[in-house]
Amino acid sequence: MINDRELVSAIVYTFIAFILLTVSLLVFIYYSRKKIIQKEIEKKDLEIKYQKEMLNAAILTQEKERKRIARDLHDDISSKINIISLNSHFLTVPNLSEQEIKNITSNIVDVSAKVLESTRRISHDLLPPIFEEFGIHVAIEELCSNYTIPGDLMVNYSNPFKQEIFDEIDRKTHLHLFRIIQELVNNSIKHGKATKIDIYLEKKKKNRLLKYKDNGVGFDMQKENAKKGLGMKNIESRVEFLDGKFKFDSAVNQGVQVTLSF
Ligand SMILES: Nc1ncnc2c1ncn2[C@@H]1O[C@H](COP(=O)(O)OP(=O)(O)OP(=O)(O)O)[C@@H](O)[C@H]1O
Ligand SMILES: [Mg+2]
Structure with missing residues (x-):
């Protein structure tokens, strides 16, 4: 008990x-x-x-x-x-x-x-005037022909459906995409000494895709001297503005590959 x-x-x-x-x-x-x-x-x-x-x-x-x-x-x-x-x-x-x-x-x-x-x-x-009149598709074609030097530098652009990828309402964002492409091309020429650049653009329903690559010298992305300059930082803030996903790949002698979906 x-x-x-x-x-x-x-x-x-x-x-x-x-x-x-x-x-x-x-x-x-x-x-x-x-x-x-x-x-x-x-x-x-x-x-x-x-x-x-x-x-x-x-x-x-x-x-x-x-x-x-x-x-x-x-x-x-x-x-x-x-x-x-x-x-x-x-x-x-x-x-x-x-x-x-x-x-x-x-x-x-x-x-x-x-x-x-x-x-x-x-x-x-x-402001490239071609935008207002003909849209980004034609603006990129013009950019490619401006940069191409036969025998030295080939800048190709393909857009499988030859389509304008922006609607009237989001026209104000197309300049961001254009400036991104412009900076990528400038870098490929300036740093990569590329002789061939490929730009691919398409739109599937609401999703747009940019694929970009060059055959230049590329660079080691881990190295200290490969630090982002103003150009890459600007690309990042434009990507943010586009609410996009950006992937940048490069290695020594492997050129540069970029995809952007937004
Ligand atoms: N396509 C490329 N090929 C080789 N190296 C590249 C390429 N793109 C970028 N880089 C490397 O990345 C670095 C950063 O590029 P970024 O555009 O930010 O700066 P920058 O071109 O040096 O200067 P800025 O664009 O401000 O005039 C470059 O200095 C270079 O080392
Ligand atoms: Mg740059």
């Missing part, structure tokens, strides 16, 4: 054990929650850092672009307009011979034509 004392002490021990269990459970929950929260904070910090880097890259590119436009305007436009202005003043000098007038006028005509060509080039660089 259990006596009263034993019963009381059994109850007390059970109670103490219960309290201990509850306390340790609470402590465990507290610390594991703390750990989870800490992990979340670290993840958020990383995200913020990445976004800051992207923003930084975007700002730097904008600055670089502004400098380039300023330089183009200064070197290509201002200097030529100066020449035109100077020549126009010469024309007002009294007693010029017919030959002198002819020379000055032809100089003005020549330089004006160059100014026109420069303004056309600068504005085309800013």
Whole structure:
């Protein structure tokens, strides 16, 4: 028979054990929650850092672009307009011979034509006009023919259904894709010394796919000197804008292969 004392002490021990269990459970929950929260904070910090880097890259590119436009305007436009202005003043000098007038006028005509060509080039660089009229399909075809040098560099573009891959509503995103392709091509030429570049584009229902490859020297993606420059960072932020998945592969002497689905 259990006596009263034993019963009381059994109850007390059970109670103490219960309290201990509850306390340790609470402590465990507290610390594991703390750990989870800490992990979340670290993840958020990383995200913020990445976004800051992207923003930084975007700002730097904008600055670089502004400098380039300023330089183009200064070197290509201002200097030529100066020449035109100077020549126009010469024309007002009294007693010029017919030959002198002819020379000055032809100089003005020549330089004006160059100014026109420069303004056309600068504005085309800013926004290829072909986009608005014909869409990205034709814009890429034009880019390929601009870069192709027979015998030295072949830039192929294939789009199996010859289709425009953007609808009217998402037309504003097509410039991102075009700039991505432009940077990839520039890198293939500048770093890869490629002689053959293949661009493939298709659209299946709502999904679009870009496949890109070059036959250049490639590079070791693990190496320190293969660090992302502004170009690759810009590609990443454009991919993010397109809400796409980007895969970049390369190795020494293996060229570069890229897929982008969005
Ligand atoms: N197609 C390629 N072939 C060989 N190396 C490449 C290729 N694309 C990129 N790289 C390597 O990746 C690096 C980063 O490229 P990224 O475009 O970011 O910078 P960059 O071209 O050096 O400078 P920026 O584009 O800002 O003018 C390059 O310096 C180069 O080493
Ligand atoms: Mg680059």
